Amino acid sequence: xxxxxxxxxxxxxxxxxxxxxxxxxxxxxxxxxxxxxxxxxxxxxxxxxxxxxxxxxxxxxxxxxxxxxxxxxxxxxxxxxxxxxxxxxxxxxxxxxxxxxxxxxxxxxxxxxxxxxxxxxxxxxxxxxxxxxxxxxxxxxxxxxxxxx
Numbered sequence: 001x002x003x004x005x006x007x008x009x010x011x012x013x014x015x016x017x018x019x020x021x022x023x024x025x026x027x028x029x030x031x032x033x034x035x036x037x038x039x040x041x042x043x044x045x046x047x048x049x050x051x052x053x054x055x056x057x058x059x060x061x062x063x064x065x066x067x068x069x070x071x072x073x074x075x076x077x078x079x080x081x082x083x084x085x086x087x088x089x090x091x092x093x094x095x096x097x098x099x100x101x102x103x104x105x106x107x108x109x110x111x112x113x114x115x116x117x118x119x120x121x122x123x124x125x126x127x128x129x130x131x132x133x134x135x136x137x138x139x140x141x142x143x144x145x146x147x148x149x
Contacts, residue, residue: 021051030136033058033108046120046146054078054108064103066147067119071096076112081105120146 019039026035033055040049046066054060059081071078077091083104090096121133121143131139 026053029134031058031060031134034060046118046143048116048118048121050116050118052112052114052116054112054114056111057107057109058111059105059107062103062105062125063122064125065098065100065118065122066143067100069098069102069119069122070117071098072115074113074115076108076110078106078108078112078114081107 017040021037021039024037026037028035035053037051038048039051040047042048054076062082071090072095073090073092075092077089078096079090080086080088081104084102085104088096121139123131123139124134125131133139133142
């Protein structure tokens, strides 16, 4: 697992890993109005947990959840902009999980703070036909290994 925060001497060799998000900087993503603090990231499997902050009106464009995605909304709301459940709104204090293969775009009309758990990074569908991850890297080249048995 990638270390997100430096380990203290008492954590060396421990099986518990304390992360202090309040001491981390927000990282701008390639999506306008969307920032993240990565709490856990395993490069080999793609497992990721992140705090994500969305400015009012921010949109997470067309994407597919490769495996189950879990989201707990801490503040604001997350709304399905399109897809099978267009208009579904997950508000502060609510939890939503999405099945593998579900596809949509989402937006935060008033902004949001969410805790998101991904088993494998999402696939994003670019206007030019490319399929990329959230960083803009070719999804198959970067994460295709996670789909092999």
